[in-house]
Amino acid sequence: MTRKMILVDTSKCTGCKACTVACKEWNELPAEKTQLVTSYQTQKDFSPKTWTYVTFIEKYKDQTMNFLMRKAQCFHCGDPACLKACSSKAIRQTESGFVVIDHKKCIGCGYCTENCPFGVPKVDQTLQKSFKCTGCIDRVENNLKPACVQTCQTGALMFGDYSDLLGQAKNRLSEVQKTHPQAQLYGEKEMGGTTYVYLLMDRPEVYGLPVNPTIPLSLTLWKDVVRPVGGIAVGGAAAAVVIGVFANIVKGSYRSKDD
Amino acid sequence: MGINTQTKKKESQSPKILRFTKGERISHWVHALAFFLLLFTGLGILNPSFQPIMNVFGGIQIARLIHRGAAIVFVVIVGLMFVVGNPSHHWEWLKSVFKFTKSDWQHVRAFPKEFFGGHGDYPPQDKYNGGEKINSLITIFGSFFITLSGVVMWMAPWFPAGLVRWAYPVHDLSMFMMVAASLGHIYLGVLHPDSRAALPGMFSGYVSAKFARAHHALWYERVQNQQQKL
Numbered sequence: 117m118t119r120k121m122i123l124v125d126t127s128k129c130t131g132c133k134a135c136t137v138a139c140k141e142w143n144e145l146p147a148e149k150t151q152l153v154t155s156y157q158t159q160k161d162f163s164p165k166t167w168t169y170v171t172f173i174e175k176y177k178d179q180t181m182n183f184l185m186r187k188a189q190c191f192h193c194g195d196p197a198c199l200k201a202c203s204s205k206a207i208r209q210t211e212s213g214f215v216v217i218d219h220k221k222c223i224g225c226g227y228c229t230e231n232c233p234f235g236v237p238k239v240d241q242t243l244q245k246s247f248k249c250t251g252c253i254d255r256v257e258n259n260l261k262p263a264c265v266q267t268c269q270t271g272a273l274m275f276g277d278y279s280d281l282l283g284q285a286k287n288r289l290s291e292v293q294k295t296h297p298q299a300q301l302y303g304e305k306e307m308g309g310t311t312y313v314y315l316l317m318d319r320p321e322v323y324g325l326p327v328n329p330t331i332p333l334s335l336t337l338w339k340d341v342v343r344p345v346g347g348i349a350v351g352g353a354a355a356a357v358v359i360g361v362f363a364n365i366v367k368g369s370y371r372s373k374d375d
Numbered sequence: 376m377g378i379n380t381q382t383k384k385k386e387s388q389s390p391k392i393l394r395f396t397k398g399e400r401i402s403h404w405v406h407a408l409a410f411f412l413l414l415f416t417g418l419g420i421l422n423p424s425f426q427p428i429m430n431v432f433g434g435i436q437i438a439r440l441i442h443r444g445a446a447i448v449f450v451v452i453v454g455l456m457f458v459v460g461n462p463s464h465h466w467e468w469l470k471s472v473f474k475f476t477k478s479d480w481q482h483v484r485a486f487p488k489e490f491f492g493g494h495g496d497y498p499p500q501d502k503y504n505g506g507e508k509i510n511s512l513i514t515i516f517g518s519f520f521i522t523l524s525g526v527v528m529w530m531a532p533w534f535p536a537g538l539v540r541w542a543y544p545v546h547d548l549s550m551f552m553m554v555a556a557s558l559g560h561i562y563l564g565v566l567h568p569d570s571r572a573a574l575p576g577m578f579s580g581y582v583s584a585k586f587a588r589a590h591h592a593l594w595y596e597r598v599q600n601q602q603q604k605l
Contacts, residue, residue, distance in 0.1 A: 229531075346550070356559065361562070363492040364567070369569075
């Protein structure tokens with residue numbers, strides 16, 4: 117399957133939250149008690165049972181208020197930190213570009229939760245399994261759109277082949293920039309190119325998104341330096357012991373000394 | 376226990392000298408047993424290929440629980456030994472290993488040769504020789520950092536993600552250093568023809584005077600002088 121992309125065109129989003137309901141329905145996720153975060157936002161963060169929600173930023177200018185709305189879910193990174201951090205090889209990347217957790221392998225260690233620059237995966241403490249948006253991989257691999265895209269009424273969510281859709285996104289951006297000069301694409305270059313790409317109306321920091329998300333330095337150091345170097349140190353110590361024992365056998369030290 | 380009494384009987388003719396008090400021996404073995412329990416229950420999360428072995432503990436989730444329980448023993452019991460009973464020897468050990476002298480360095484330089492069964496030249500050593508001090512320092516710093524990072528990992532939701540992320544490499548690095556040191560430590564204590572004479576010191580507390588004179592002359596002389604004064 118070719119590399120897919122979902123464009124989240126926030127300029128077309130009306131904040132209806134139908135995508136969040138469609139996600140719950142398709143993935144059979146129970147409703148959770150919501151709370152009022154800002155005037156329209158009712159979900160603060162992801163949870164094991166809530167994989168997508170809409171953030172509402174209130175932006176005031178010239179005595180008027182504008183909502184900056186953004187559907188939040190897993191970005192499905194091209195270079196996912198969660199996959200690198202996973203203790204159990206439970207996270208894989210599909211050819212289509214989606215990052216999915218295998219719950220048979222997941223042990224709920226939470227390494228993905230802590231290392232995701234967007235704080236997406238959440239561990240269910242009872243099940244000891246990590247949960248996040250699957251990109252509706254079960255639908256996508258059967259030539260259906262993800263549930264959120266399928267239900268979106270305004271065309272704010274679009275699904276297609278990566279190269280096609282990215283071209284469309286760039287055309288749309290130049291149009292939006294005429295009225296919103298700060299508008300930009302987010303996810304084209306971030307984290308090795310994400311599968312969910314955003315057309316944001318303003319700078320990412322206004323939305324509370326990291327300006328330059330990367331694989332944490334600590335994670336690279338841990339998996340690419342500490343692990344191999346530590347393995348060599350332990351292996352070296354073990355080899356030294358074996359050589360030591362043999363050296364002593366050859367020298368006959370075990371026979372001559374006995375106190 | 377039976378082995379201990381046997382050893383005592385066998386060596387009852389040759390003079391012995393007390394090297395480790397009961398408190399020190401308890402600390403050593405609680406630390407050692409907790410360490411290996413922690414190591415084995417942690418293997419499943421270190422590498423998924425170890426996960427089938429976790430069935431020994433009843434599955435990886437049980438292993439993770441045992442890991443936390445053993446961590447409490449590792450920290451609390453050994454920590455308590457520094458304050459209850461007669462902890463003065465614990466503090467003497469701490470003070471001594473942080474005081475790295477010239478003769479300690481000379482021992483460290485001769486150590487590789489000794490390790491592989493040769494004989495290096497080094498001046499008379501105190502109760503702890505240079506190599507033992509390095510092993511102690513690795514244990515002290517390793518235990519310190521593995522505990523701090525472990526607390527952060529256990530209570531991850533209470534700490535910022537930026538800190539939790541650093542706890543993982545710190546935890547692993549401490550583990551690798553301590554495992555490497557423990558391999559050498561066990562070899563020297565059990566398999567090395569010269570230094571394994573130190574092993575009874577961790578069971579009965581006593582080592583042979585002959586061993587003490589040969590390996591820890593400074594300490595031996597001091598103890599002999601103190602006893603003569605009494």
